[in-house]
Amino acid sequence: MRFAVRLTRIIALACLAGSLSACGSGNQQPVASASTGSISFSAQSPDAPTPAAQTFTASVSPGTVSVAVLHGGSAIAGATYVLSGNTVQVTVDPASPGTLGAGNFSGTVSVTGYSCGNPSCSQLVSGNSALVNVSYGIPPIVRYVSPYIGVATGSPAAASGTVIIRGRGFDAFPVQNVTFNGTPAPSFSVVSDTEIQASYAGLAAGGPYTVTIVAPGSPGAVFSEAALQVVPVPNYAATTLQYPAGVTGMNQLLYDAGRQALLLAVSTTSGTPEVLRYAYSTGSWQQSSVPVAGLADISLSTQGNELLALSQQALSELDPAALTLLSSYTxxxxxxxxxxxxxxxxxxxxxxxxxxxxxxxxxxxxxxxxxxxxxxxxxxxxxxxxxxxxxxxxxxxxxxxxxxxxxxxxxxxxxxxxxxxxxxxxxxxxxxxxxxxxNQIAPVLDRSAVHVVLNGTSVYNNAFNYLGSLPGTTLAVALSPDSNCAYTYDSSGQILTFNLNAGASGGSFVSLGGTPVSSPGTAGLVKMVISPDGGTLFLAGSSQIVVAAAPLNLCN
Amino acid sequence: MRRLILAGLLWGYAAGVLAGTEAVKSVHYQIGYQSGDINTVGGSDSKVNAVDGSITLPVAGLVGASISGFYDHYDLASNFASFGSGLNLASSLPYCTVIDKGLSAGLFVRDPSVGRIMAGYGGGQAMSHCQTTFLATGGPKLDMRDYTAGAEYYFPRFTLGVSWDETRFTSLDRFTSDRITGSWYPTDILRVDLSAYGQDLKNTYGFGMEYQPEFFGNSSGLWFSYTRRHQTVTNNIILVGIRYYFGKRVDLIERDREYR
CATH class of the missing domain: 2.40.10 (Thrombin, subunit H)
Structure with missing residues (x-):
């Protein structure tokens, strides 16, 4: 009897629950599905602009309480979404190529619906996710080759040498070879993700030789901005080149081997400094100039495409041939x-x-x-x-x-x-x-930074171990491209030659002989540069430019 | 509904006074911590860590009341595919963190020798800390109101309970579930639960245990629950927790029926 009473009570309670349950809305557990399973991005190189964002849509089933759009993987910079009913429109922003570098990158975007996990919905449980895989391929880039000038020597004339190739992504994919306009490099070595050291041989005068890498794993063609230019050995006659009227001093001297031109930064009586250019053509040097306010120094850019003119308050890029202004940065x-x-x-x-x-x-x-x-x-x-x-x-x-x-x-x-x-x-x-x-003589280094000369007299190796001294009467220094010779322009009016491989006697390098040259003018700075073949020395001083043959075969 | 609750309370009050019995013998406090894993079959696991607490107190006669609160921290799985080596998880959010918190209050009429009828109301809030949007609000925050009613019948070592819950997200958007639970006390300090759910939690079944070891002086309870939900997607929810009871040291069955 007692059991029957209790059973009646149980049934009553169950009915109570049953009647209340009719209020339910009949939701289902969330399932998400996407309009696509994959998205791919590509960029030409790490220097390329970021590709445009892409979108996809996903839908979730009616039982969904909340939706999360999450992303992972380095390919994705961000994912945003707009919810409209049970449809989610997701916008995927790729990461910047500059941030990623070269490589094959991936990521995933998930759209997940969540539903209540317990009666009070204080617990949420995940439903199935719609997963969209993101792939992103960025090939390496070759930016620079340095030195960008090679010299064709011998007979038949051909250039050989070593260069440093700079870029990004050299570690991203195995590099099978380096080519110069398709001619494979005899040897190369990947130093880092940004540097390759390579040799070249048998390149005839001309070019430009586009320098690139062969990396079959790259997701696209390797973009190259680097070009090697091969020039013949110049045959300049010893001469002097006069400054135009009004030049009062010289601050810098460059030799543009690719264009066979000398570039100088000079001060003038007008108060506005100028860039002077002497271009060699058919046996003579043609002078042109452009005023640059506050000009302090000049240098050719890494690939020689621009002449950087540094003023006291600005940096300008000039066309190295026409001397026209390309752009200016203050x-x-x-x-x-x-x-x-x-x-x-x-x-x-x-x-x-x-x-x-x-x-x-x-x-x-x-x-x-x-x-x-x-x-x-x-x-x-x-x-x-x-x-x-x-x-x-x-x-x-x-x-x-x-x-x-x-x-x-x-x-x-x-x-x-x-x-x-x-x-x-x-x-x-x-x-x-x-x-x-x-002192007044700027640091001088040779082609491959084997030797460094400070103050025109103190010679070091590239680890800054002191090797010896050059004469205290030195006014300007140039080092031969092969790093064997130091040439000094001496206050005696001679070009002196020193064999840096012979060792310093008593702490001083011994002169192998002197060659008298015309004075460039020693009232101010004197600068001396050497042609890439090592055969010609250019001196500039307060009064004129001197073109002289470099004493050869003394340092072998 | 209100009339039913009111009638129940009046009946409970009168019956308790006449019989000299009480719904709650003395004020009862408890706090708890739980941790668990929510597995989505074919997907990844979500993690939960939560704290809760409640006070159960006598009102009059067979009428008692309870106030409870919770704070849950969820790392909800997004079911990411696994990433191989060499891939950076830049800006990645493989988990979505959601904080869920709430308070609720309930009134019940209980005769410890018969059973209990209860009704409750609660309010809570879920806040997402990732790119999550609650459909009901269109934002990362969801306010919830929960209405619950239920009943329990006490056998000597068995309790049969039914309950109904409705959680409202907005005036139109709601989630409703029913539950029937059977609890067996093999000993006075061990309870084994079996549950089945209906409506939106249909095809959901639970198994649980609570053990109140005597060597803790009947002050603590260890519990475990496993819930399997098999709908379009299957979830397995495993939770373990510990509770600490303040005040009266009593056996678990007595605590369940006379104190909380």
Missing amino acids: PNPAPAPGLPANAYFKNLVVANDGNAVVTTGIAGSTVTPVYLFSARSPAFTQPSTAPSLDNATPGASADGSLVTLAEGDPSLASNPPAAYEYTAASESFSATTTLINQ
């Missing part, structure tokens, strides 16, 4: 960070990573920032390793691998500061162990 509105108001741009040289190392100066013996200027994304920047130096003067190797910076006040002999270097491979600055106060 600290305002693109300020050089931390540049004191009364400081000015002083000098620049170009490294093989596309950066120009720009030093600054200020009245007195005070440190001011050193900047990098990249023509690829024009801006003055300071990497974390960038130092502040005292009126520093840079010098660069022809292959752009190393920049050396000397600083300090020439009038001070005590407590000399350290010389610095900028290593293009790591894009970083560091102090060397060499303590020296700079």
Whole structure:
């Protein structure tokens, strides 16, 4: 009897529950489905703009309480969505190629519906997700080859040598070869993701030879902006070239081997400095010029496509042949960070990573920032390793691998500061162990940065081990491309030759002989540069340019 | 509905006073922590960690009341495909974190020798911390109101319970479920539960245990539950938890029927 009563009570309770349950809405567990299973993005190179976003739609079943659109994988920068009823429109933004670099990247976007997991819905459970796989292929890029000039020698004339190739993505895919307009490199070595060292041989004068890599795993053709130009051995007669009237001083001298031209930064009586250009054609040198306000220094860009003209408050890019203005960058509105108001741009040289190392100066013996200027994304920047130096003067190797910076006040002999270097491979600055106060002679390096000469007299190897000295009467220095010889223009009016491989006797390198040349004028700076074949020396001074044959075969 | 609840409360009050029995012998507090895994078959696992607490107190005669609260942290799986080596999970969100919290209150009429009838109301909020949108609100936040009613009948070592829940997200959007639960006490300190759900939680079945070891002085309970939900998608939910009981040290069966 007692059991029967209890059973009746149970049935009553169950009926109560049953009657209440009729209020249910009949939801189902969420299932999501997408309009596509995959999305693919592609970019030409790490330097290419970010591809446009792509969209897909997904739908979730009616039982869904909430929807989550999540993404993972480096291919995806973000995923946003708009919900309309049970339909989700998802927009997938790919990551920037510059952020990713070269490679095959992937990602996943999931659209997941969630439903209530317990009666009070304080617990949510996942339904099935619609998964969309994202693939993203970015081939490597070859940006620069340095030096970009090769010299055809011998008979038949052909060029051979080694170059440093800079770019991005060299580690992303196995590199099977390096080619110069399709001609395979005899040897190459992948140094890092951004650097390959390669040799070339048998290239006839001409070009440009597009330098690229063979990487079969690349998701697309490798884009190359690097070109090697092979020039014949020039046959310049010894001569002097007069400055045009009004030139009062010379600050820089460059030899543009690809165009057979000399480029100078000079000051004038008008107060507006000029870029002078002497182009060689059919046995004579033709002069042209362009005024550049506040001009302090000039340098050819990494590939020689632009002439960088550094003014005290701006950096301009000029056409190296026509000297027309291509573009100009000033600290305002693109300020050089931390540049004191009364400081000015002083000098620049170009490294093989596309950066120009720009030093600054200020009245007195005070440190001011050193900047990098990249023509690829024009801006003055300071990497974390960038130092502040005292009126520093840079010098660069022809292959752009190393920049050396000397600083300090020439009038001070005590407590000399350290010389610095900028290593293009790591894009970083560091102090060397060499303590020296700079003088008027800028640092000089040879083609491959085997030797460094500071103050025109102190010779170091590239680890900054001191090797010996050149005469104290040196006014200008040039190093032969093969790094064996040092040529000095001496106050005696001669070009002296030193064999740097012979060792210094008593701490001084011994002159192998002198060759008298016309004086370029020694009232101010004297600059000396050498042609890539090592056969011609160019001197510029306060009064004129001197073209002279380099003494050959003395250092073998 | 209101009339039914009101009638029940009045009856409980009168019956309790006349019989000299109480719905709740003394005020009862408990706090708990639970952790678990929510598996979606064919997908990834979600994680949950939660704390809760409740107070059960006598009102008058056979009428008692309870107030409870919870705070749940979910890492809800998005069922990502696994990534191979060499792939960076930049900006990735393989899990969606949702915080769920709420408070509820209930009134019940209980005769410890017969059973209990109860009704409750609660409010809660779910907040997503990822790119989640609640369909009812179109945003990352969802406010919920929960109405519940239920009854339990006490056999000597067995309790049969039924309950009905309706959770409203908006005035139109709601989630409703029914549940029937059988609880068996093999000993005074161990309870074994079997549950079956209907409506939106149809095809959902649960198994649970709570053990109140004596060596803790009857102050703590260890519990475990496993729920399997088999609808379009199958979920397996495993939770383990611990509860601490303040105040009266009593056996589990006595606690369930006379204190909470």
